[in-house]
Amino acid sequence: MSRLADVHESLISLGLIKRDRTTQEISLHRLVQTQFRYYMAEVQQQETFALASTLLLAAFPTKPRGSHQMYNVWSICQRYLQHILFLMRHYEEASRKAEPLTPTKDFCTLLVHCLRSEPLC
């Protein structure tokens, strides 16, 4: 079994996440998210924020070369847009704390790609 499958099994058995077999989507309670962000040391908070940015950047479509439109990939953009907005919201909330998150290159690039995929944004 893959390491990722082991991770899913571990978190599901602890009741921390759920997985929908039909949609292949994962969900978790907002309070689990909040409490885990409090639990993480600042180094891990920055690391996981950076990795979330990297993964979303890898998944979010970019504008095809020579094209001004992205309507053929809007459904993919839509899939990830809310996650990007949540990432951005957490970044803004953290900016009001004593130890704010540092925006990474991937995070900034992700926001640019998101803005270019208008009118979704």
Next chain:
Amino acid sequence: MTTRNPNLAFEPAGAGIEVPHFDTQSGSGFLIHLLQLDIAQDLGENECRSAMELAEKLDGHALAINTMAGLIHRRQWSISQFLRAYEKSPQKCHGSALDAVWRLSFESLDSDSSMFLGIISYLMPDAIPQDLFELEDASFIHKNLAFCQDEFSCVIHTRIFCYK
């Protein structure tokens, strides 16, 4: 038996019943009930709105609502007053009661699971596409994402490195 582990609904139990968390309306009603305000007269519009907002922030989590109701009752605050304090410092309001609910689970996580949970803690809590993590070349993106690498492609890469 009651459990957070859904696997036990398969074995040893024969079946399971999932108890979902409250929706905002029910969560708000639960909070008001716990504070015995449902038998009070003239619960103001402001208090009702604050109860809804607090239930939404707690995402209908029964234990969290119960804990917050206890705090409101002990301090003899209005729901609106408590909501203002909560918005300033939710972590302080959660306190040791909620902290204890998940701390043992968090402490038991291995590094891969901790990394995964940390990442998804920054996303929308619902509808996280599983394929966000299913990367063929995850370790080339970042070493801490090596657990995302498909087992099959890991075998392929290993063979490539062996032949070089």
